[in-house]
Amino acid sequence: QAQLVESGGGLVQAGGSLRLSCAASGRTFGSYAMGWFRQAPGKEREFVSAIRWSGSSTEYADSVKGRFTISRDNAKNTVYLQMNSLKVEDTAVYYCVAKRDLVALRRNDYEYWGQGTQVTVSS
Secondary structure (H helix, E strand, O other): OOEEEEEOOEEEEOOOOEEEEEEEEOOOOOOEEEEEEEEOOOOOOEEEEEEOOOOOOEEEOOOOOOOEEEEEEOOOOEEEEEEOOOOHHHOEEEEEEEEEOOOOOOHHHOOEEOOOEEEEEEO
8 A cells, every 4th residue: 555654844943944755655656746735733734845756847835935845766765845944834744745647736636645744943
């Protein structure tokens, strides 16, 4: 059974950095788009970033452009989210996602979800 497992979350001060990792197992995700959503307390789950299987296409939410960078290593079935210049409003549970083929912005387009990792940014 396909599984996505996130790691790398934690507590960081505003202005700091974290790198999230998502290890995929149970199948080959080489032809899949992978990405990240996040959900803050009391808010809807929202798109953060996604990357096509080849790495040739990426998407970012406006709120993270210029601060977050998504990348992937297909040999390791792993996707990364480098988060720099973190803000208090980035505090959320971050979920790794995967879908066939092209990247998408809607949560319902993604068929695989991880359990999430907490990111807390303090002021």
